[in-house]
Amino acid sequence: MSKALIVLNQFKNDEDGAALIEYTVLLGLMLVAVVATITLVGTWVSGRWTALNTAL
Numbered sequence: 001m002s003k004a005l006i007v008l009n010q011f012k013n014d015e016d017g018a019a020l021i022e023y024t025v026l027l028g029l030m031l032v033a034v035v036a037t038i039t040l041v042g043t044w045v046s047g048r049w050t051a052l053n054t055a056l
Helices: 002-013 016-055
Strands: none
Touching: none
16 A cells, blocks of 8 residues: 555656646647748748739
């Protein structure tokens, strides 16, 4: 019984799982921000090329 309590206390005190989840959420948010930025910049560049093509 005491060995089971020791294992349970180790799981309770282990914070690696929580840190892994935090980093995963942070990575997901950064991925969404990067994709949104690339999409917006791509749309802006496409508009500029279209305007240049029309002007020429």
